[in-house]
Amino acid sequence: MKMGYGKLSQTDIKKLIDVAGEENVFTNKEDLVPYGRDNCPYKWSEKFRFIPDVVITPISTSHVSEILKIANELKIPVTQKGGGTGMSGGCVPKYGGILLDMKKMDKILEVNKDNLYVVVQPGITNLRLIKELEKHGLMGPHEPGSSPSSTIGGALSTSGVNYRQGVMGALIDEILGLEVVLADGEVIRAGRNSAITNLSKNSVGYDLCHLFVGDFGSLGVKTAATLKTIPIPEVEEIHVVTFPDFESTLKAILKIQRAMLPGIFTYTAFDREYMEKASQIYGSEVYGGAVLIGFMGDREVVDYTRKKAEKFWEEYGGQDMGPEEADAEWENRFDVYPRMIATGKPAARWHYEDPTVKMTDLAKALKKYHQIVAKYGFDDWGGEAWIYDQTSTLSAIMYAVDETDEDNWDKYMKCANEIVEAAIKMGGSISNCLGYDKRGVGRHGLSLLKKEYSTPELRTIYEIKKALDPNGILNPGILSLDEMEGV
């Protein structure tokens, strides 16, 4: 949707101040510049820094609604920002205009211990929500590696994943309902098959709620979310099990999965290349593969499940590394990035491709990704897989690229594209949680999307966008929606 956008005049800014209050509207250059980027690889793509014309920090749904009414009338682009930890340029205002910084809308509106749900505003960080729910004996719905800074609104808009999805599901499974402000300022409740936002199942129409999950803010502004929660279990037990090779690791996981054992909350698998890098940092032995497997529930359930699982992993040569190793690995589960920095190569920036593939394609996929990274001569940090179920597994490869070498930009673009294309060829998807456009705002255009979606599918996406946002003001540029007209 390439629209002729309007420009904000001083009178328009005054209207916005009247709505949101002077303390929530920023127009000084030094306040605007930091909003020009997110966590995309910007070392090279500095030219993809896009500065908004005004930043607004709304504190209520009615603020958001009134701001959107003004923006829609004047055809001013509006981009939402949570913690800015996204890696697809999602919160970057490609066409300038209004940047809605949602972080002041960070309240917990309701904790329902009986029906096990929580209602929050979108700007709360994932870590704060976890900590607040702990006070009620409940478990937070989402813990990404970025949880101290990322927000629940950003996580819902990117359709995030986290370690505990074996029991809790990915965030898309945990959402019960949303409050969303549409492009024209209308406020709607979007539930699962009706407007009610705290039921997980009913049968009264379209599932509006999930339409907004993973929309990268292109269909509406999320102003509240109702999410499932669960009581903190009596026991949470982590094991690290090593295997002679990655194939045996996956076979053991498949066997355990098929036994339908209760209380397994995580399977995170690592391949030989990952183990080799880890051994360089920690001086540990190199194994062909490993899985971090977690059990939760009461003592009896955990003991039962662990014993059964143990039998299966031993069939494939699995060896439990013991509680100390497991606790350390769990404690440091998000530390792969600092680990890279620990190598003392500050010019190298880590990159993480995260295509989704089926469990049965995982070994083949990671092997292919390693070959591609080797072809381009980048520093391979190994493959890992966040295993959700057989049909949806995050197949990630991490690698470091020397960003002082300008020639690496083109090589990096080709490398990253080849990795995701390899996944698409296997029936996989470009991304599991980080998003489509990891190499800069609108950088790909439609080229990769066309490999995953057919023309009628892209047209359907475009028609939905047009129906909800006819002036194309919401986060224009994201998902290459600005290029879909006439596709």
Ligand SMILES: Cc1cc2nc3c(=O)[nH]c(=O)nc-3n(C[C@H](O)[C@H](O)[C@H](O)COP(=O)(O)OP(=O)(O)OC[C@H]3O[C@@H](n4cnc5c(N)ncnc54)[C@H](O)[C@@H]3O)c2cc1C
């Ligand atoms: C070190 C590191 C570790 C990470 N680990 C994980 C991980 O484990 N799992 C995972 O899923 N991701 C992970 N990520 C990626 C990133 O943290 C997530 O995508 C995160 O959920 C983004 O949240 P945010 O608040 O930072 O969103 P932002 O980056 O601010 O925005 C992301 C998108 O959401 C939109 N948005 C934000 N708020 C709203 C709103 N209220 N309404 C509508 N749209 C909105 C924005 O417009 C943008 O399109 C990681 C990133 C880093 C840097």
